Structure formats: structure tokens, C-alpha cells
Amino acid sequence: MSAPHPLPPRLFQRFFRWYCHPRLVNHIEGDLIEVYNVRVKQLGKRKADMRFIIDVLLLLRPGIIRQRRRYQNINHYGMYKSYLKIGWRKLLRNKGYSFINIGGLATGMTVAILIGLWIHDELSFNKYHKNYDSIAQIWRGGTDPSTGNIGGGHAVQYPLGPTLKSGYQHFFKHVVRAWWVGDFTMTIDGKKMAKTGEFIEEDAIEMFSLKMIQGSNQSLRDPYSIILSESTAKAMFGDEDPMHKAIKIDNTIDVQVNGVYEDIPKNSRFGAVQFFAPWTMIEELQKQLKNAQADWDNNNLMVFVQLQPGVTSEEANAAIKDVYYKYMPKDFLATVDKYKPFVKVIPMSKWHLYSEFKNGEPIGGRITFVWLFGMVGGFVLLLACINFMNLSTAQSEKRSKEVGVRKVIGSVKQQLVTQFLSESFIVVIFAFVISVILVSLLQNWFNNLTGKDIALPFANPVFWVASAAFIFITGLMAGLYPAFYLSSFQPVTVLKGIMRFGRFAALPRKVLVVVQFTVSVIIIIGTLVVYQQVQFARNRPVGYDREGLITIPMNDPEYKGKEEPLRTQLLSSGVASDVAFSSSPMTQIWNTTGGYEWKGKDPNIEGEFVRCRVTPEYGKTVGWKVIAGRDFSRDHATDATDAIIISKKAAEYMGMENAIGQTLTDVDEFGKHKWTRTIVGVVDDIIMESPYEPVMQAIFLPDNGNSALLHIRINPQLGAAEALPVIESSLNKVVPSALFEYKFVDEEYATKFKQEQLVGQLSGIFAVLAIFISCLGLFGLASFIAEQRTKEIGIRKIMGASVSNLWQMLSKDFVLLVLVSCLIAVPCGHYLMTSWLQKYEYHTDISWWLLISTCLAAVAITILTVSYQSIRAAMMNPVKSLRSE
Amino acid sequence: MKKYQLGEFEEIVMLTIAILYKEAYGVAIKNEIENRLSRNVSMGAMHTALVRLEDKGYIKSYDGEGTEERAGRPKKYFQITALGKKAMEYSRNTRNDLWRAIPKMALDLKGL
Numbered sequence: 001m002s003a004p005h006p007l008p009p010r011l012f013q014r015f016f017r018w019y020c021h022p023r024l025v026n027h028i029e030g031d032l033i034e035v036y037n038v039r040v041k042q043l044g045k046r047k048a049d050m051r052f053i054i055d056v057l058l059l060l061r062p063g064i065i066r067q068r069r070r071y072q073n074i075n076h077y078g079m080y081k082s083y084l085k086i087g088w089r090k091l092l093r094n095k096g097y098s099f100i101n102i103g104g105l106a107t108g109m110t111v112a113i114l115i116g117l118w119i120h121d122e123l124s125f126n127k128y129h130k131n132y133d134s135i136a137q138i139w140r141g142g143t144d145p146s147t148g149n150i151g152g153g154h155a156v157q158y159p160l161g162p163t164l165k166s167g168y169q170h171f172f173k174h175v176v177r178a179w180w181v182g183d184f185t186m187t188i189d190g191k192k193m194a195k196t197g198e199f200i201e202e203d204a205i206e207m208f209s210l211k212m213i214q215g216s217n218q219s220l221r222d223p224y225s226i227i228l229s230e231s232t233a234k235a236m237f238g239d240e241d242p243m244h245k246a247i248k249i250d251n252t253i254d255v256q257v258n259g260v261y262e263d264i265p266k267n268s269r270f271g272a273v274q275f276f277a278p279w280t281m282i283e284e285l286q287k288q289l290k291n292a293q294a295d296w297d298n299n300n301l302m303v304f305v306q307l308q309p310g311v312t313s314e315e316a317n318a319a320i321k322d323v324y325y326k327y328m329p330k331d332f333l334a335t336v337d338k339y340k341p342f343v344k345v346i347p348m349s350k351w352h353l354y355s356e357f358k359n360g361e362p363i364g365g366r367i368t369f370v371w372l373f374g375m376v377g378g379f380v381l382l383l384a385c386i387n388f389m390n391l392s393t394a395q396s397e398k399r400s401k402e403v404g405v406r407k408v409i410g411s412v413k414q415q416l417v418t419q420f421l422s423e424s425f426i427v428v429i430f431a432f433v434i435s436v437i438l439v440s441l442l443q444n445w446f447n448n449l450t451g452k453d454i455a456l457p458f459a460n461p462v463f464w465v466a467s468a469a470f471i472f473i474t475g476l477m478a479g480l481y482p483a484f485y486l487s488s489f490q491p492v493t494v495l496k497g498i499m500r501f502g503r504f505a506a507l508p509r510k511v512l513v514v515v516q517f518t519v520s521v522i523i524i525i526g527t528l529v530v531y532q533q534v535q536f537a538r539n540r541p542v543g544y545d546r547e548g549l550i551t552i553p554m555n556d557p558e559y560k561g562k563e564e565p566l567r568t569q570l571l572s573s574g575v576a577s578d579v580a581f582s583s584s585p586m587t588q589i590w591n592t593t594g595g596y597e598w599k600g601k602d603p604n605i606e607g608e609f610v611r612c613r614v615t616p617e618y619g620k621t622v623g624w625k626v627i628a629g630r631d632f633s634r635d636h637a638t639d640a641t642d643a644i645i646i647s648k649k650a651a652e653y654m655g656m657e658n659a660i661g662q663t664l665t666d667v668d669e670f671g672k673h674k675w676t677r678t679i680v681g682v683v684d685d686i687i688m689e690s691p692y693e694p695v696m697q698a699i700f701l702p703d704n705g706n707s708a709l710l711h712i713r714i715n716p717q718l719g720a721a722e723a724l725p726v727i728e729s730s731l732n733k734v735v736p737s738a739l740f741e742y743k744f745v746d747e748e749y750a751t752k753f754k755q756e757q758l759v760g761q762l763s764g765i766f767a768v769l770a771i772f773i774s775c776l777g778l779f780g781l782a783s784f785i786a787e788q789r790t791k792e793i794g795i796r797k798i799m800g801a802s803v804s805n806l807w808q809m810l811s812k813d814f815v816l817l818v819l820v821s822c823l824i825a826v827p828c829g830h831y832l833m834t835s836w837l838q839k840y841e842y843h844t845d846i847s848w849w850l851l852i853s854t855c856l857a858a859v860a861i862t863i864l865t866v867s868y869q870s871i872r873a874a875m876m877n878p879v880k881s882l883r884s885e
Numbered sequence: 886m887k888k889y890q891l892g893e894f895e896e897i898v899m900l901t902i903a904i905l906y907k908e909a910y911g912v913a914i915k916n917e918i919e920n921r922l923s924r925n926v927s928m929g930a931m932h933t934a935l936v937r938l939e940d941k942g943y944i945k946s947y948d949g950e951g952t953e954e955r956a957g958r959p960k961k962y963f964q965i966t967a968l969g970k971k972a973m974e975y976s977r978n979t980r981n982d983l984w985r986a987i988p989k990m991a992l993d994l995k996g997l
Contacts, residue, residue, distance in 0.1 A: 026958050027959055027960060028911065028928070030951065030956070030959060031932075032928060034952075034955045035915070035928070037954045038954075054927075055927065055929065058929030059928055060929070061933055063932070063933040063936040
């Protein structure tokens with residue numbers, strides 16, 4: 001025993017042991033201690049301690065320090081590498097299945113991404129405007145005393161704007177009156193073009209946060225100024241500076257360009273607007289606004305407001321609810337009191353997605369489509385994930401040995417789950433890359449179809465985060481079930497080679513196939529019903545002949561008084577078989593008026609009609625059908641003052657069995673003298689608004705020289721292409737200043753189906769993809785089953801089974817599954833689509849043949865898909881299939 | 886072209902290992918260098934050099950006995966490998982070649 005050695009500083013010794021690489025720690029520590037002991041003898045303990053500390057600190061360098069992270073994670077890293085390698089090899093070995101998996105997932109993901117972008121675009125509508133949260137529009141409502149329903153609209157009275165501005169400053173930061181976005185003729189140096197514009201009060205620039213490139217937020221202050229969007233300025237003036245250039249609007253008002261603003265993106269309420277002009281100008285263009293300053297009777301303009309900071313729309317609503325009762329003249333208020341008129345604000349966030357009102361509340365609209373497509377996108381993706389699940393679990397037998405060996409060697413379940421999940425992630429990442437490429441290729445086509453401006457936002461980091469989340473969710477959705485299924489095998493059983501699954505082992509797979517086909521069949525039924533409904537509404541009689549009929553807006557003051565010469569000119573040129581003028585178009589309602597009186601009127605109904613003023617040839621030009629009485633005629637001199645024609649619906653509305661000869665009484669537009677007219681004819685209903693809604697009662701009065709539109713029936717012997725230039729030159733001869741702008745009535749009418757048609761087209765595409773993905777999965781399963789039963793089929797053949805026997809045997813199971821899905825899908829689809837159709841007043845019924853033929857088609861497609869594999873298996877030579885071992 | 890990489894200090898360490906022959910372990914190498922070259926050698930510098938040389942395959946090591954003054958920690962003895970020997974020879978030859986290439990005049994003048 002020797003004397004105890006003095007010990008080096010413990011703290012530093014431990015520090016050294018902590019940082020030093022384990023391979024080196026013992027002998028270097030030995031060296032340190034040895035040197036320390038020598039130094040203690042030579043220099044004393046204190047100095048030796050100091051030197052020891054210095055040595056330890058000097059040893060703290062890269063070659064000596066343990067590589068902490070590398071060392072700790074080395075096992076995991078290696079395992080992941082091996083998982084990826086094995087996953088990759090699996091993909092290469094089973095090229096067919098990989099193709100089905102990746103192809104199906106890529107299709108599903110493409111659909112999901114496109115729908116996701118579409119939904120994002122819909123949800124970000126109007127968000128371009130910085131004051132999105134505080135902007136609102138005034139909505140005017142009232143209660144119908146006979147039904148108790150609250151109805152109303154965005155059109156409000158002229159005096160409401162100034163009233164809100166002066167009386168409610170605590171609630172509204174800005175109140176602006178605005179005219180309806182419409183087309184106007186712009187003339188620059190004699191060159192004419194039609195541009196879409198909005199007449200609005202000057203605060204709009206600040207309120208809607210227009211980004212002024214030239215000019216300022218005050219650019220609309222000058223009454224004869226105008227601001228152009230950047231692209232419009234470019235289109236009008238090219239590279240010249242547009243500032244202070246002169247423009248003439250509708251050949252009436254001279255204005256000066258006073259500013260240029262950055263284009264508003266398409267997905268905004270003002271996306272189509274090409275210029276903004278001050279409100280005062282529209283009062284000059286629209287004569288009826290001249291005397292409207294104190295007119296509480298006419299609803300003809302819009303009011304937008306911006307709430308004061310901190311004011312909620314509920315508070316604003318409570319404050320302005322009774323504005324009419326406070327500010328309307330008492331005598332006028334008495335006449336409308338029974339409707340309980342009120343106003344409220346509709347926040348900007350509701351404008352686009354909740355444009356349909358029920359009982360005074362914005363309840364729905366495009367938001368339905370957002371939900372609908374969101375669900376369809378999710379389901380299509382789910383179908384692709386089901387393919388992955390089915391193919392992975394079906395092939396489990398092939399991998400059972402691998403799982404067994406891994407478990408015996410020491411893998412725990414957790415690790416195997418990670419392994420199988422990593423394989424599903426490889427597939428999903430592949431599919432994602434392909435789908436991003438597909439989306440970029442399909443982008444233009446999709447934008448054309450949906451009328452949007454959608455692009456993959458590669459530069460936006462949010463997109464990448466969303467993509468990562470998308471990959472992660474899809475990977476989990478597809479991979480979680482197979483991962484847990486495969487990793488649950490018992491090593492003892494699988495390594496013995498007995499893989500006897502019970503009768504119900506394939507049950508989850510069958511359930512998933514049923515889910516797939518149920519979803520697909522429901523989507524197909526939905527698509528067919530939408531198509532049928534559009535077709536049904538299209539075939540609805542419109543009450544006139546819309547082929548070969550064109551409408552020209554008379555947007556030039558020079559038209560006034562030129563109606564007769566124009567008609568003569570057009571008729572003599574031979575291109576028009578008839579020409580007429582009217583105050584409102586065929587495909588829109590511009591004017592409804594109430595307060596009519598007739599004999600036997602129910603005092604509870606308002607007596608409101610669509611009113612249109614027409615020239616005597618109108619009926620002949622548009623081709624309406626006179627049911628009773630006669631059409632207007634120049635031969636009856638008294639028509640202009642005494643006659644009126646009503647629609648069939650109007651006759652029903654008024655409760656007249658025989659309307660001819662009865663009278664209708666009203667005051668004229670200027671509220672001056674009262675007239676009474678005799679009904680001379682009843683015509684078939686003309687569908688002006690939605691073809692899905694019941695038609696509104698209409699009356700037609702003879703023209704009083706205030707026509708707004710020119711209708712031309714093109715000579716049926718001529719094509720439109722031949723007729724249009726002649727019409728243009730005739731028009732130019734009579735009214736040289738007017739811009740020739742025309743609309744085909746049949747095309748205008750077709751736009752009413754745009755939304756439904758789009759839904760039909762999109763869901764048609766989704767239906768095709770859904771069934772494609774489902775069949776892809778079925779194809780994979782069939783090929784797997786055929787492969788698995790090779791020996792059985794060989795023995796059956798030897799025993800005398802024919803090819804058709806075997807084909808039946810192999811296909812039967814799948815057809816059965818699809819039949820089950822049809823049984824589930826038909827009632828679901830029927831229920832869903834019936835409730836969709838309820839939305840439309842005028843709708844088709846779902847016919848049984850449609851449901852049955854959908855099912856038959858689904859079964860037929862299944863048989864086709866499965867047959868390729870089953871017939872191939874059945875045709876195999878048993879000698880070959882039995883010999884191989 | 887660098888066939889063998891051998892730094893100046895590394896070369897000294899290897900030479901010392903060769904000198905010590907079978908007795909070359911950490912403290913012994915350190916003491917030997919300090920005595921012969923009369924310069925201080927830090928523990929850190931030496932052990933890093935040893936680790937690097939071993940990684941390069943120029944020296945190999947085996948564990949020896951632990952002694953009382955080492956508090957029972959084993960010694961680690963180092964030996965030069967065949968590759969290490971080649972590296973040393975290469976370094977010596979290049980140096981000799983360089984020496985021989987120097988014209989006599991240059992050295993004389995510099996010597997002044």
C-alpha cells in the first residue's frame with residue numbers, strides 16, 4: 001500500500017470525461033493523471049492543478065471531442081437509409097403496382113390541388129382591398145305584408161347616401177354612392193371603344209385601397225376626371241403618358257384622365273372595372289337621377305360604407321335599422337309603413353360567397369360550391385389512398401417473411417410502422433411531384449374553364465408549408481392502416497410459412513372497395529342529375545324565338561329620334577327581317593313597378609309588374625306568342641295611349657279569366673298623371689331572369705320615345721357573319737357617332753346556365769377521375785388475386801373447368817362488391833340530389849332509369865377492368881402454372 | 886500531387902515514436918520531444934496529432950497495462966505501420982531532394 005495520491009481537480013476531470021471521445025477517454029486521462037502526479041512532486045499541488053486545467057482546456061479540440069449528434073443518432077440514420085433503399089427496391093420490383101399506386105395518387109392529388117387552389121381563390125375574394133374587414137354594402141329590406149317574408153335588394157334611394165353620411169358619422173368612416181358597373185363608350189380622337197366602368201364618390205380610392213401609380217387619392221375630386229386601370233391605360237394610350245388626356249364618355253361628357261391605378265385582381269368585386277369616374281358624372285348620363293335628390297320612391301343606386309375602427313357590423317345595423325323612420329318625409333312614410341322598411345350593412349366577406357338572401361339574411365350562394373368541391377376533392381384523394389391501402393395489405397403475404405425476420409432480429413413494432421410509413425411517404429412524394437407538374441400543365445385549361453386566374457404560388461413560403469402538410473396528411477392517410485396491419489404479424493406464425501388468414505381477413509379490403517365505388521357512383525349520379533337539370537332548364541320554353549336575334553344598346557344621345565330612319569334603313573338593306581325598340585332587354589329585368597290597380601284586386605297584393613316599353617313591331621321581331629287578343633299595331637292609332645299587353649302570368653296574377661278588354665290603372669313614371677289602359681292582348685310568358693325560377697308577371701306598354709335597346713331579327717336567309725357588317729354600316733349611316741356593339745340574345749340567355757354548366761363540367765371531370773382511380777385499384781387487386789390463385793386455377797383447369805367458368809369465378813367477387821356499393825350509393829345519391837334540386841323552383845325529377853343505368857355502367861366498367869386479369873389467368877397453361885415452384 | 890500527407894509536428898511525433906520503439910505511449914512521447922527539442926508540447930496538440938496519424942493509418946496502437954501513477958488507466962502504445970514508414974521515407978526523400986537542388990552559391994550568400 002502506498003500513500004494516497006493527490007487528486008486532480010474533480011470538476012475538470014469530469015468535464016474531460018464528458019466531452020472526450022469514448023475511444024480516447026481512458027488512455028488520455030491516464031496520461032493526464034500521470035503527468036499531474038509528476039508535476040505535483042516537482043511543482044506542488046496548486047501549480048499542478050493549474051497545469052491540469054490548462055491541459056484539459058487545450059484538449060478541447062475537434063479531434064478529441066466526441067461527435068455528439070452523429071454518435072447518438074447513428075442507428076436511426078442508418079435505419080432510415082435502409083428503409084428508403086428497401087422501399088425504393090420494392091417500387092422497382094413491382095413496377096405494375098407502383099404505377100397503379102403512384103398514378104392513382106398523382107391523379108387524386110392533382111384533383112385535390114386544383115380544388116384547393118380554387119377554394120383558396122374563392123375564399124380570398126375581395127381580400128385585395130386592405131379595408132376588407134370594415135367595408136360593407138347597404139342592403140334595403142322590407143316585409144311583404146301578405147306572406148311575412150323579408151325581401152329586399154342592394155338598390156337604394158338617392159337620399160339614403162347623404163343621410164347616412166351626415167347622420168351616422170360615429171359609425172361610418174366613408175359612405176360612397178355608386179352606380180352599377182356597366183359598359184360605356186369611350187372616344188379618344190374619334191376612336192371608339194367599350195370599357196367597363198364604375199361611377200362612384202371620390203372616397204372610393206382610399207376606401208377600396210386602390211394603388212395609385214399616377215395621380216393621388218384625390219384624383220376623383222375634380223368632377224370631370226377619370227382614373228384608368230394600368231392595363232386599360234396601356235390599351236388606350238400605348239406607351240404615351242395617359243395623364244391629362246381627353247376622353248369622351250358615351251359621346252356626351254368630356255373628361256380628363258387624372259390618375260392610373262394598379263389593376264385590381266380578377267377575384268375582386270371590382271375586378272372587371274377598367275375605369276372609375278366621379279359620381280356626379282353619372283347624374284348627367286342617367287337623366288332619371290337628375291330629379292332624384294329627394295326621391296325616396298326610387299331604388300336605383302348602391303351605397304358602400306366603411307365602418308369606423310372598432311365598430312362592428314351588428315352595432316352599425318342596430319344604429320341604421322330605423323333610418324327610414326327618422327329621415328323619410330312623413331307623408332311618404334305612411335304609404336310604405338306596411339312594409340316595415342329597414343336597411344342593414346352586408347360585410348364585404350359575405351358579398352361573394354353569400355350572395356343569396358333568405359328572410360333578409362345572406363345565407364348561401366357560392367359557399368355551397370366551396371363545400372361541395374372541397375368534399376369531392378377530399379373524396380377523390382381518399383379513393384387514391386384506398387388503392388394504396390388495398391394493394392399494400394393484399395401483398396402482405398409477400399412481405400410477411402420480411403416482417404418475421406425483422407421482428408426476430410429485434411425490431412419492435414414501432415420501427416416496423418416507421419418503415420412501412422416511410423415507404424408510403426416515398427410513393428406520396430413521387431405522386432406529389434407528378435401532380436405538381438400536372439397542375440402546372442393543366443393550369444391554363446382549368447383557368448379557362450372556371451374563369452379564374454389561378455397559378456401555383458411557388459414563391460410563397462405558405463404554399464410550401466401547405467404542400468408539406470398535404471404530403472404528410474396524404475402519407476398518413478394512405479400508409480397508416482397498412483403500416484399497422486403489416487407490423488402486427490406474429491413472427492412465429494409467419495416464419496413457419498403458415499399464412500392462413502381467416503374468412504374475414506379480406507373484409508377490410510372489401511369494405512374499402514365498397515367505399516370507393518359508393519363514392520364514385522354517387523359522384524356519377526350527381527353529375528348526371530346536374531346535366532339533366534341544365535338540359536331541362538334549357539328546354540324550358542322561353543316565350544320568344546332567341547335564334548338570330550341581336551340586341552344593340554343605344555348608348556349614344558344621337559340615337560334619340562332616329563328610331564324610324566334607323567328601322568327603314570335596316571329593313572331596306574335586306575339584312576333585317578324586322579326591327580324593334582324597347583326599354584329593357586330580353587334576358588334581364590330592368591324595371592319592376594308596383595301600385596297598379598284593377599277591378600277586383602286583392603288589397604293584400606302589391607300589384608307589382610315587370611314593365612317594358614316596346615315599339616309596335618316588338619312582338620313580331622322577338623317572336624312572342626299571342627295567346628289571346630292581338631299584338632300592338634300601327635293600324636290602331638289609339639294603341640299608344642290606350643293599349644297594354646300583359647303576360648299569361650300577369651293574367652293569372654290579377655285573377656282574370658278573360659283579360660281582354662279589362663283595364664289597368666297607374667300613374668306614369670313622373671308621378672304626374674294617372675292613366676287607365678285597356679288590355680288588348682295576352683302573350684306567353686317571357687323568361688327574362690333565371691330559367692330556374694318561376695317567371696314574373698309582366699306588362700308591355702307602347703314606346704314613349706325613351707328606348708334603350710334596338711332589337712334586330714336577322715334575315716333567316718343570311719348568316720350572322722354576312723349580316724353584321726351590313727348592320728354596322730347601316731347604323732353608321734344613320735348614327736355615325738355610335739359605337740357598334742351587339743349581343744346575340746341566344747348567347748346572352750346561355751350565360752344564365754354558366755354556373756350550373758361549370759358545376760356539371762367540373763363534377764363530370766371529377767366523376768371520370770374517381771371511377772378511373774377506383775378501377776385502377778380494382779385492376780391491381782384483380783391482378784394480385786389472379787396471381788395468388790395461379791395454382792388453384794391450374795388444378796381447376798386440369799379437372800375440366802372452362803375458361804368462362806374461371807372468368808366468372810374470378811370476376812364474381814368484384815361484381816358483387818360493386819353491386820353492394822350501388823345499393824348504398826343509389827339511395828344516398830338520390831337523397832343528396834333531390835335536396836339539391838329543391839333549390840330550383842323549376843327543376844327536373846330524378847328518373848329511375850338514370851339511377852339504374854348508372855349502376856349498370858358501373859358494373860360494366862368493373863367487369864371490363866377485372867376481365868383482363870381474370871381471362872389472362874384463366875387462359876394460362878396449367879402445365880406452366882403447376883410446374884413452377 | 887500529395888501522396889503522403891505529413892505535417893511538421895506530425896513528422897516529429899512519428900520520429901519520436903520510432904525512437905521510443907516499444908515504449909511509445911502518450912507521456913513518454915511528450916517527454917521525449919520536450920527533452921530532445923526543448924520545446925513545450927501540450928497534451929492537446931499531441932493527442933490530436935496522434936488521433937490524426939492513426940486515422941491516416943500511419944501508426945497503430947494497442948492497449949498496455951494500467952499503473953498506479955495513472956490511477957489504473959491503461960497506457961496506449963503506438964507503433965509505426967508500413968504505410969507510416971513509407972510516408973516518413975517519402976518526406977525525408979523530398980527534403981533531401983530539395984536540399985540537393987539548392988545551388989551552393991545561394992547558401993553561401995545567405996550564410997552571410
